[in-house]
Amino acid sequence: MRDGKSVLVECKAGRSFLGAERKRELLGIAEVAGAPVVLARRRRKRVELMNLADGRLLDPKNLPEL
Numbered sequence: 001m002r003d004g005k006s007v008l009v010e011c012k013a014g015r016s017f018l019g020a021e022r023k024r025e026l027l028g029i030a031e032v033a034g035a036p037v038v039l040a041r042r043r044r045k046r047v048e049l050m051n052l053a054d055g056r057l058l059d060p061k062n063l064p065e066l
Contacts, residue, residue: 005035006033006034006035007035007036007037007038008026008029008030008033008035008036008037008038009037009038009039009040010022010026010037010038010039010040010052011040011041012039012040012041012042013041013042014042018039018052023052026052027052027053030052030053036051036052036053037051037052037053038050038051038052038058039051039052047060
């Protein structure tokens with residue numbers, strides 16, 4: 001939770017990936033929970049955050065923009 005808003009986070013690192021079935025499952029959970037899903041994945045020693053619903057990259061300092 002941040003600023004009273006819930007956010008669901010799916011973390012991936014190394015060779016793990018998010019398959020189409022898992023993506024559908026997460027988006028379904030997000031709809032029921034009324035919370036967006038953020039995909040956090042490590043890319044070249046950095047963590048990249050992405051809004052799973054629309055693929056938009058997110059600034060970690062500005063997460064309430066969801």
